[in-house]
Amino acid sequence: MSIEALPTAPFLAVGAAPHYHCGTSIKGMMRNILIALAPAVIGALYWYGMEAARVMALAVATAVVVETLATKAMHREVMVDDMHAVVSGLLFSFLLPAGAPWWLVITGTAVTMLMGKMLFGELGGSPVVGPAVGWAFCRVSWPLFVDPNAMMLNTEMVNPLTQLKYFGVAQASQFGLPALLSGNQLGALGAAQVGALLIGGIYLVVRGTIRWQIPAGFVIGVLGLGGLYYAMDPTMYANPVFHLLTGSTMLAAFFLMTDSTSSPNGCVSRLVYGLVGGLLVVLIRTYGKYPDGVMFAVLLANMVSPLVDMIKPKPFGAR
Amino acid sequence: MASMWKEFSKGLWAEIPPFRLMLGLCPTLAVTKSANNGLGMGLAVIFVLALSNAVISLIRNIIPKKVRIACYIAIAASLVVAVELLMQAYTYPLYQQLGIFVPLIVVNCIILGRAEAFAGKNPVHLSIADGLGMGIGFTMSLTFLGALREVLGYGTLFGHGLFGPDFHPVHFMVEAPGAFVSLGLILAGMNLLSIRKALRRGENPADNPMPGCESCRGCAMGRD
Numbered sequence: 291m292s293i294e295a296l297p298t299a300p301f302l303a304v305g306a307a308p309h310y311h312c313g314t315s316i317k318g319m320m321r322n323i324l325i326a327l328a329p330a331v332i333g334a335l336y337w338y339g340m341e342a343a344r345v346m347a348l349a350v351a352t353a354v355v356v357e358t359l360a361t362k363a364m365h366r367e368v369m370v371d372d373m374h375a376v377v378s379g380l381l382f383s384f385l386l387p388a389g390a391p392w393w394l395v396i397t398g399t400a401v402t403m404l405m406g407k408m409l410f411g412e413l414g415g416s417p418v419v420g421p422a423v424g425w426a427f428c429r430v431s432w433p434l435f436v437d438p439n440a441m442m443l444n445t446e447m448v449n450p451l452t453q454l455k456y457f458g459v460a461q462a463s464q465f466g467l468p469a470l471l472s473g474n475q476l477g478a479l480g481a482a483q484v485g486a487l488l489i490g491g492i493y494l495v496v497r498g499t500i501r502w503q504i505p506a507g508f509v510i511g512v513l514g515l516g517g518l519y520y521a522m523d524p525t526m527y528a529n530p531v532f533h534l535l536t537g538s539t540m541l542a543a544f545f546l547m548t549d550s551t552s553s554p555n556g557c558v559s560r561l562v563y564g565l566v567g568g569l570l571v572v573l574i575r576t577y578g579k580y581p582d583g584v585m586f587a588v589l590l591a592n593m594v595s596p597l598v599d600m601i602k603p604k605p606f607g608a609r
Numbered sequence: 610m611a612s613m614w615k616e617f618s619k620g621l622w623a624e625i626p627p628f629r630l631m632l633g634l635c636p637t638l639a640v641t642k643s644a645n646n647g648l649g650m651g652l653a654v655i656f657v658l659a660l661s662n663a664v665i666s667l668i669r670n671i672i673p674k675k676v677r678i679a680c681y682i683a684i685a686a687s688l689v690v691a692v693e694l695l696m697q698a699y700t701y702p703l704y705q706q707l708g709i710f711v712p713l714i715v716v717n718c719i720i721l722g723r724a725e726a727f728a729g730k731n732p733v734h735l736s737i738a739d740g741l742g743m744g745i746g747f748t749m750s751l752t753f754l755g756a757l758r759e760v761l762g763y764g765t766l767f768g769h770g771l772f773g774p775d776f777h778p779v780h781f782m783v784e785a786p787g788a789f790v791s792l793g794l795i796l797a798g799m800n801l802l803s804i805r806k807a808l809r810r811g812e813n814p815a816d817n818p819m820p821g822c823e824s825c826r827g828c829a830m831g832r833d
Contacts, residue, residue: 393777405790431781 316413320373322499323545326490327380330541333473333483337447338388342479345390346383352399353379360408374413378402381545382421384480385538385585386428389441398428418592419549422585429585438476447476450536451581454528462528470535477582481538491544500548503560508543509534511568519576533572537582542567546585552592559598566598567591613738616727620742627750627792628799632718636710637751638788644767647755649703650710651748653696655741657688657714662728662740664688669729681724686715719743757791758782 334342357375361368382402386395405427406420407413429436439449450470454462465475471485481487494500516530533539538546547553547567554563567587574583624630627637633654641647664684665672672680693711696704704711714720723743728736759765762783764772781787807813 397779427781430784430786431779432777433780435777 316372316374319499320377322494322497323377324373324380326494327377327480327545329486329489330384330480330483331380333486334384334388334479337473337482338479341388345386345388345395345479346380348392348395349383349386349399350376350379352396353382353403356400356403357408360404361412364408366412369413372413375403378407378420381541382424384541385421385425385478386436387438387441388479391435394428394432394435398424401427414551416551417595418589419546419552422546422588422592425585426589438478442476445476447474449476449581450532451477451575454532455581459525459528462532465532467531467535470532475536477536478538481541484535484540487540487544491540494544500544501560503557504548504553504564505543507561507564508547508568511565512539512571515569515572519572527576533575538584539571542571542584542588546588547591552595554595554599556599556601556603559601562598562601563591563595566594613734616735617738617742620739620744620746621749622746625746625750626719626743627747628795630719630722632722633747634792635713636717637754638785638792640707640710641751641755641758641788642783643759643763644752644756645703646706647751648748649700650707651744651751653692653711654714654717654719654747655744656692657685658720658723658744659737659740660688661685661720662723662736663733665724665728666731666733666736677729678721681721682715685720685724689714719747754791754795758787762787
């Protein structure tokens with residue numbers, strides 16, 4: 291074959307990896323998370339009405355606006371349509387009481403987006419989960435306005451965790467399983483919808499948006515240490531299932547601990563990471579001054595995340 | 610005279626201690642809950658720094674090289690005790706506010722850093738100018754940081770209320786994390802200013818506008 295007979299156009303396409311894309315995108319993940327959060331939104335609207343709608347809408351709107359302005363200021367492409375800001379804002383509003391004043395919602399959401407995401411260089415850079423940062427900022431700054439007990443004086447619901455903290459186990463045992471699961475407990479507007487969050491969380495695990503190891507580790511940690519205390523003295527310490535179904539435990543297990551930028555990668559490390567968070571929840575609730583210390587537990591577990599990321603399988607042949 | 614001004618003025622902006630040299634961060638973070646505390650701490654440091662620089666510069670030729678650090682510490686410690694007694698006598702409320710951080714001026718890196726980097730090898734008049742400049746820069750930084758945290762955290766400035774009753778103070782700012790966050794934001798702001806300045810002069814801005822090791826000399830201490 292003479293040289294002239296070869297085709298002049300390249301017949302082997304040469305390109306850089308990756309050659310095949312499975313089709314998942316950040317937008318798709320965020321859409322899944324929003325679908326998973328929908329039952330809790332409905333629950334919040336059912337129990338708290340328009341107040342909850344006001345807080346959630348304000349938080350989501352602020353998050354989107356703040357992210358857009360911040361990316362503009364950073365001279366970067368505005369990526370707000372990946373819906374991460376919507377998820378962050380919604381998750382942050384889930385941690386607030388339904389009666390939170392407007393300035394608190396706006397400031398807290400701005401802190402969530404700026405200090406929890408944009409300062410670290412947008413999505414994927416943050417070592418901590420944004421909504422927990424915003425909540426911690428608000429909780430330290432204005433403890434009264436973040437406390438559901440103080441902000442929801444017109445409700446007949448009771449906050450199980452303050453009952454446990456200040457009135458002992460006997461008061462805490464009045465809550466039945468159906469009441470706790472259906473959200474008939476005073477708490478942060480979204481975090482209290484325990485059953486709805488559980489459904490959403492299971493949906494996420496089934497869809498593969500989050501891995502099962504983190505929620506499993508978290509739940510094992512809460513049940514394990516809580517069960518240990520309960521076995522030691524049932525008249526002093528609450529039932530471990532009570533810890534699991536109150537406060538923000540469920541929200542943290544499925545939605546905050548599993549934040550993809552601040553959680554570790556390996557299977558074992560995910561399990562350890564979840565376990566650390568779960569143990570810290572029970573420890574903070576038992577010995578700390580906060581009735582619900584889940585967000586601090588999440589932040590501390592995030593700090594451990596790079597450390598547990600070092601748990602890796604040994605490569606074949608390595609010493 | 611010109612060289613004295615040069616040594617004095619470098620502490621005011623170009624090498625302003627906590628924000629550029631990153632020295633003396635312990636009092637910077639711990640006592641700046643209010644502008645008043647920052648100012649008081651800064652004044653104490655000016656006194657100690659200027660005098661220790663002067664004394665060390667005077668005796669720099671008779672201090673044996675091998676035990677110079679111990680000598681510097683002894684001189685700084687005596688001056689700090691003097692400041693502490695003076696504060697107990699004349700400004701007792703401030704002394705109580707600052708607490709352990711007044712005696713801790715002894716181990717403040719600025720004192721030892723300036724002694725090692727400057728006073729140990731320069732004549733007296735330059736050393737005094739350097740100490741005064743660095744001290745005033747330190748005072749300005751602490752007062753600024755204290756004022757920022759006080760305004761946001763308590764809604765007051767030097768104890769005077771600024772806002773009406775509708776203002777809910779951001780208590781976060783006067784807690785420990787507020788100190789770290791505001792220090793980080795100030796550093797970012799200063800870097801931004803430096804980069805802007807370099808761009809305006811048409812230079813390529815450095816990745817890290819902080820001055821390098823030459824102004825601290827902390828790592829050179831173990832040698833010779």
